[in-house]
Amino acid sequence: MLAANSREHVDCVSRVVRNADRLPQAPVPSLIFDSWRRSMEQHHLDPGSLQGPRILSEPLLKECRERAELFMRIASEEVGQLHHRVRHADYCVMLTDAQGQTLDHRVDSRIRNDCRKAGLYLGTCWSEAEEGTCGVATVLTSKAAVTVHKRDHFRAAFIDLTCSAAPIFDPQGNLLGVMDASALQSPDDRRSQHLVRQMVAQSAQAIENAFFMHSARQHWVLQAHSTPGYVDSQPDLLLAWDQDGRLLALNSKARQALRRRFGQVPAHIGEVFDLDALRAVTDQRTQQLNWLGEPGALHVRVNPPQRPRPRTAPSTQLDPRVEEHLRLAVRVKDRNLPVLVQGETGAGKEVFARQLHERSARRQGPFVAVNCAAIPENLIESELFGYVAGAFTGASSKGMPGLLVQADGGTLFLDEIGDMPLALQTRLLRVMAEGEVAPLGAAKTRTVDIQVICASHRDLAALVSEGRFREDLYFRLGCARVSLPPLRDRTDKLALIHRLLAQESHGGAVSLGISQAALEVLLSYGWPGNVRQLRHVLAYACAVCDGDTLQLADLPVEVRGEQVAAPAEQSASPERQVVLDALIRHRWKPSPTAQALGISRATLYRRVNQLGIDMPGKASLTQ
Numbered sequence: 001m002l003a004a005n006s007r008e009h010v011d012c013v014s015r016v017v018r019n020a021d022r023l024p025q026a027p028v029p030s031l032i033f034d035s036w037r038r039s040m041e042q043h044h045l046d047p048g049s050l051q052g053p054r055i056l057s058e059p060l061l062k063e064c065r066e067r068a069e070l071f072m073r074i075a076s077e078e079v080g081q082l083h084h085r086v087r088h089a090d091y092c093v094m095l096t097d098a099q100g101q102t103l104d105h106r107v108d109s110r111i112r113n114d115c116r117k118a119g120l121y122l123g124t125c126w127s128e129a130e131e132g133t134c135g136v137a138t139v140l141t142s143k144a145a146v147t148v149h150k151r152d153h154f155r156a157a158f159i160d161l162t163c164s165a166a167p168i169f170d171p172q173g174n175l176l177g178v179m180d181a182s183a184l185q186s187p188d189d190r191r192s193q194h195l196v197r198q199m200v201a202q203s204a205q206a207i208e209n210a211f212f213m214h215s216a217r218q219h220w221v222l223q224a225h226s227t228p229g230y231v232d233s234q235p236d237l238l239l240a241w242d243q244d245g246r247l248l249a250l251n252s253k254a255r256q257a258l259r260r261r262f263g264q265v266p267a268h269i270g271e272v273f274d275l276d277a278l279r280a281v282t283d284q285r286t287q288q289l290n291w292l293g294e295p296g297a298l299h300v301r302v303n304p305p306q307r308p309r310p311r312t313a314p315s316t317q318l319d320p321r322v323e324e325h326l327r328l329a330v331r332v333k334d335r336n337l338p339v340l341v342q343g344e345t346g347a348g349k350e351v352f353a354r355q356l357h358e359r360s361a362r363r364q365g366p367f368v369a370v371n372c373a374a375i376p377e378n379l380i381e382s383e384l385f386g387y388v389a390g391a392f393t394g395a396s397s398k399g400m401p402g403l404l405v406q407a408d409g410g411t412l413f414l415d416e417i418g419d420m421p422l423a424l425q426t427r428l429l430r431v432m433a434e435g436e437v438a439p440l441g442a443a444k445t446r447t448v449d450i451q452v453i454c455a456s457h458r459d460l461a462a463l464v465s466e467g468r469f470r471e472d473l474y475f476r477l478g479c480a481r482v483s484l485p486p487l488r489d490r491t492d493k494l495a496l497i498h499r500l501l502a503q504e505s506h507g508g509a510v511s512l513g514i515s516q517a518a519l520e521v522l523l524s525y526g527w528p529g530n531v532r533q534l535r536h537v538l539a540y541a542c543a544v545c546d547g548d549t550l551q552l553a554d555l556p557v558e559v560r561g562e563q564v565a566a567p568a569e570q571s572a573s574p575e576r577q578v579v580l581d582a583l584i585r586h587r588w589k590p591s592p593t594a595q596a597l598g599i600s601r602a603t604l605y606r607r608v609n610q611l612g613i614d615m616p617g618k619a620s621l622t623q
């Protein structure tokens with residue numbers, strides 16, 4: 001049964017959408033009204049639904065976070081800083097990907113449970129098609145910073161929330177994700193959220209700029225602002241170009257500025273600035289520069305391309321046992337034989353493969369990495385083998401060389417080889433045997449000289465016996481098999497923690513210390529996600545740490561939970577956390593939750609009561 005205020009909201013949304021043409025003025029801004037209309041007429045959503053948002057299953061969330069690893073790593077510090085600025089007003093902060101899936105989430109422990117019940121939680125999905133008008137969804141559709149305040153929300157389940165959100169774009173102008181600050185309580189007046197929206201938009205721009213500077217570091221980069229003091233710290237415009245002056249990347253403000261001034265984005269930096277004047281901006285000092293043929297000067301600084309960092313950086317030192325594997329694998333590789341690397345996810349298979357390439361005779365050649373599980377099955381063939389112009393509908397008019405050709409003279413790293421479709425396995429086998437590639441639609445084959453390293457976290461031998469992996473390919477790929485130990489078994493864990501901590505804290509400038517208690521927890525934790533998880537945990541801890549030493553409380557609850565729970569502290573017990581997480585994931589439904597936990601419904605009821613878990617719809621679990 002809907003409460004009176006929810007019923008009133010549902011009536012209002014339905015009336016406004018149905019009678020839009022007859023109403024003198026909608027009670028909400030037009031952006032919100034358009035989204036209400038789509039939610040009802042296009043997505044056929046029910047505004048009266050009180051269900052929380054869908055939550056990704058753990059494996060799916062993991063996959064999404066892994067896919068967005070670089071984005072999350074770059075954004076992590078800013079997400080923490082924004083949370084630090086708004087936490088005292090009881091806001092939580094979320095970072096989503098371009099599909100509205102929450103990848104990172106910061107919330108004070110005081111309000112954590114309330115936020116979870118309201119759907120503000122890691123893994124929640126906020127697309128318009130599923131949840132209707134809400135902060136993240138409205139940014140995804142409008143591509144602009146917005147506040148979706150209380151009754152602006154489409155669904156009655158969210159009318160207490162206020163959400164301010166802003167988009168983050170990659171240097172090519174594609175949406176990378178959304179930054180959001182939400183609160184469970186706020187004044188009714190939407191204008192009360194103006195400041196928070198500004199803060200969220202600033203944080204989104206800071207992440208966008210950091211991502212830009214990282215992605216474009218090997219090109220010429222111009223930073224600009226109308227005030228000289230901000231050029232370095234908070235540049236408004238960022239542009240990157242290559243040695244030939246081709247414009248390669250722009251942040252969103254630069255993209256808008258160029259469109260405004262030139263009607264479109266020019267292809268060459270010489271169409272934006274006078275090249276002589278640009279060349280005179282030297283020494284990386286801030287100087288003035290005029291737009292080409294346009295009034296208005298900018299304060300700019302130009303950074304020359306950075307040389308790629310030496311590839312044998314200490315950041316990827318290997319476990320002593322793995323070093324031994326590596327030494328032997330280099331010998332195998334130098335005889336041009338393939339190497340198969342196996343290990344749990346996140347154990348460092350790609351890192352190992354890169355080291356192997358860099359220590360082999362092919363180190364001057366390219367290293368091309370392909371994740372067979374990440375490319376949709378219908379694209380994997382063209383990605384690998386390439387195609388000629390017009391080979392199929394939608395093919396680029398210039399054709400595409402394909403990754404096998406790009407790896408010519410170097411190493412091809414096929415990650416998650418167990419996910420390669422059977423038909424392609426046959427073609428790959430042929431390439432390995434004959435050294436010839438036939439792009440889609442091509443009449444002739446092309447000779448390539450590649451050396452293959454494959455990796456998989458699956459048991460390939462089991463896949464062979466199930467008929468899902470070709471036996472001949474399995475034997476051909478696995479001339480040398482290297483098995484990487486999981487992090488929990490590594491003997492260099494302490495050194496690895498210190499090294500990663502130095503990298504993750506303050507971007508590596510000053511390393512944070514770590515308390516003995518926190519270190520002990522890190523050393524004894526099970527690390528199901530291996531080095532990748534350790535890296536994420538340290539990034540998170542560095543972001544939330546207030547002082548210069550990481551404390552136990554800075555570690556995420558799933559890591560410290562295993563260690564710190566005392567029986568008396570029911571609310572911090574790891575079991576409570578596990579049960580609570582499962583309930584939330586399954587929308588508080590007892591049967592699927594019990595099934596996921598591998599216990600009976602009766603046991604679930606008992607544990608919920610014993611662990612003092614407060615159910616939102618208590619009746620459902622007490623019958």
Ligand SMILES: Nc1ncnc2c1ncn2[C@@H]1O[C@H](COP(=O)(O)OP(=O)(O)OP(=O)(O)O)[C@@H](O)[C@H]1O
Nearest residue numbers: 315316317318345346347348349350351457531532
């Ligand atoms: N020896 C190491 N030193 C520092 N960082 C490492 C090391 N090994 C792995 N990492 C980090 O862990 C993360 C995962 O590494 P990598 O991608 O090599 O794992 P993987 O085993 O290939 O994972 P998956 O099975 O999911 O593809 C990366 O962020 C990488 O930087």
